[in-house]
Amino acid sequence: MKRLAILGSTGSIGQSTLSIVEQFPERYSVATLAAGRNIEAVFAQTIRWRPKLVSLATEELASQLSSRLRKVGITEAEVVYGREGTVACSTHGDADFVVSAIVGVAGLEATHAAILAGKPVGLANKECMVAAGEILTSAARQRNVPILPIDSEHNAVHQCLRVGAHGEVKTIWLTASGGPFRQLPLDQFASITPEQALKHPTWVMGRRITIDSATMLNKGLEVIEACRLFDVPPSKVCVTVHPQSTVHSLVEYIDGSILAQISVTDMRLPILYALAFPERPASDLTFDLAALRHLEFEQPDFARFPCLRLAFEAAEKGGAHCIALNAADEVAVEAFLDRRIPFMGIPGTIEKVLASTPESHPATIAAVLASDREARQKARALLA
Amino acid sequence: MKRLAILGSTGSIGQSTLSIVEQFPERYSVATLAAGRNIEAVFAQTIRWRPKLVSLATEELASQLSSRLRKVGITEAEVVYGREGTVACSTHGDADFVVSAIVGVAGLEATHAAILAGKPVGLANKECMVAAGEILTSAARQRNVPILPIDSEHNAVHQCLRVGAHGEVKTIWLTASGGPFRQLPLDQFASITPEQALKHPTWVMGRRITIDSATMLNKGLEVIEACRLFDVPPSKVCVTVHPQSTVHSLVEYIDGSILAQISVTDMRLPILYALAFPERPASDLTFDLAALRHLEFEQPDFARFPCLRLAFEAAEKGGAHCIALNAADEVAVEAFLDRRIPFMGIPGTIEKVLASTPESHPATIAAVLASDREARQKARALLA
Secondary structure (H helix, E strand, O other), X not given: OEEEEEEOOOOHHHHHHHHHHHHOOOOEEEEEEEOOOOHHHHHHHHHHHOXXXXXXXXXXXXXXXXXXXXXXXXXXXXXXXXXXXXXXXXXOOOOOEEEEOOOOHHHHHHHHHHHHOOOOEEEOOHHHHHHHHHHHHHHHHHHOOOEXXXXXXXXXXXXXXXXXXXXXXXXXXXXXXXXXXXOOOHHHHHHOXXXXXXXXXXXXXXXXXXXXXXXXXXXXXXXXXXXXXXXXXXXXXXXXXXOOOOEEEEEEEOOOOEEEEEOOOOOHHXXXXXXXXXXXXXXXXXXXXXXXXXXXXXXXXXXXXXXXXXXXXXXXXXXXHHHHHHHHHXXXXXXXXXXXXXXXXXXXXXXXXXXXXXXXXXXXXXXXXXXXXXXXHHHHHHHO | XXXXXXXXXXXXXXXXXXXXXXXXXXXXXXXXXXXXXXXXHHHHHHHHHOOOEEEEOOHHHHHHHHHHHHHOOOOOOXXXXXXXHHHHHHOOOOOOEEEEOOOHHHHHHHXXXXXXXXXXXXXXXXXXXHHHHHHHHHHHHHHOXXXXXXXXXXXXXXXXXXXXXXXXXXXXXXEEOOOOOOOOOHHHHHHOOHHHHOOOOOOOOOHHHHHHHHHOHHHHHHHHHHHHHHOOOHHHEEEEEOOOOOEEEEEEEOOOOEEEEEOOOOOHHHHHHHHHOOOOOOOOOOOOHHHOOEEEOEOOOOOOOHHHHHHHHHHHHOOHHHHHHHHHHHHHHHHHHXXXXXXXXXXXXXXXHHHOOOOOOOOOHHHHHHHHHHHHHHHHHHHO
């Protein structure tokens, strides 16, 4: 029985993780739940899953939840809050495995603390790896703690990497759906609206990641994540546009063999893989290969998707440039959704922030967070 | 340094193996060469590779080769002949690895002897596995001898199987090019000529295997081979028609993940994989993923390709039925190439031979060979 700490329990990955727990009660149980402000959802989850520890964003929310739980007779769940609360959830003595699914750098401290505490991590939060990948992976190596990627691309890569040695990898090919503007002529990019950008052809996701998918910045973050997770230079990572989102990624070996992973587009599959690794439990998430008709692959167009180029440049420089890429993008995406800047203002903002970022490699989580704040301030100042 | 015994050195796989030895002189050398009647080619190979032992089909050919070698001053190569000669090559004390690439059941005894002698085998001869798979795999298990498949499909499956446990395999998907008649209407199958059937869209191969590819009997033999090599029932093996021959096969796991192997259509790649396993040396056999445009997959049509249905039926019965399938096909293909029967007479002949074959499971190589002769006689009698 693996007892899980679920960071971000009310989000999409958190809910999918709980549906896996529901499906495999003999394998998994819930030790702790960390969430933000969705008190109704956490209340229901606590009643259903009876965690030992629950964390919410603020003291006020925590005390509300506490009293509501007492009213229904649930007294064994301790309720905490804030950054320390999330860390307490990720390092709790009863947790055997941490699902890190808090969006943004908010989940960073708790993920780092989990690794320092020797807990295996299923990582759904790509910003963690982008902002502090060097720190997290070196801590994981020192403590021999596995970090299992939960997003579909890196999960696919993780699987394909089992077919050869690290030194035998030639190229990691991350597939990209190409987003809603894959075939839009370049001259129409200037007039893209938030409504258009929020319509993703394949995946239903949060607002920022949907916009990041439309600009392909999301794929750029994944390039950086792949470099850190799998310890390869950016020159060994390529992106291929694959609109069917059926092949989740590929690994090319030096002998000429390419391994690809194919499955339904359902996040429960990579979650299950990460939770059960190295085992594969039987699931009902079957892909109908007999119904597979055709697959397309094409090269990404850096002219229409400058965010992808910027990400490769940041990946080469590492450290503060990766932090700034992610931070500036988050600020710029908000501004785009608020209609303060046009669609191509997103890469424009990122490029300016990157240009004014000196090369540095923050060595602590505190330094990473400071570097992140600095980049956000720069981006906000640019957009003011 | 791995010293190779190459059975079938003058055939296509034998020549490709020698080109790998040429490319990786620090990894591989030639210990023995077994061939048939192509004395010119064997003479040149012996001069180039300096094996300790060479075998030809007959005593006369062997003595011709001997005297020609002496004339050019090569005295260290012993020359033998016939079935015993081939076995001597496959079990020679200097051989560390046996490439079994003699077409048909002719290579069977030598392959069995190599396994009994504890030598790892790279198997390019699918008839061996079809006719005597149960005997070969059980001998290999007892002696802990690896059998590494050299044909592209099973080599792909071997790679994809490294990503999960045996009990976690749901389906092995063998890809088939579909051959030249993939889109031919059923009513035109009656008038297919040998010339049409010998034009394979993807691979350049021998005459029988090219016809077997046109009838899809070849894929049926591969289904049986997969069952034996990977120890799965026929119900766990499926065929998918993939005209691009880019994905060489796939493995579907019970959790819903499918792993696929992609590479150029060049036999040197599976040969190198088998020789170097578990390592992957760098090769120039690169597949241009950036040039990959689209891939198609479709279900095979058992009405137009009854040989495939017959193979699945034989796979279910095992033993003598698999032997008869292969033997009857070889006789029927000869008859088709001699214009004695029409194209659809090939499955017709096989079906009749299978129908008159009692269920039995020959337990020795001698019994397998006797069963093979019996099936050939039946087929010849039917066609007389």
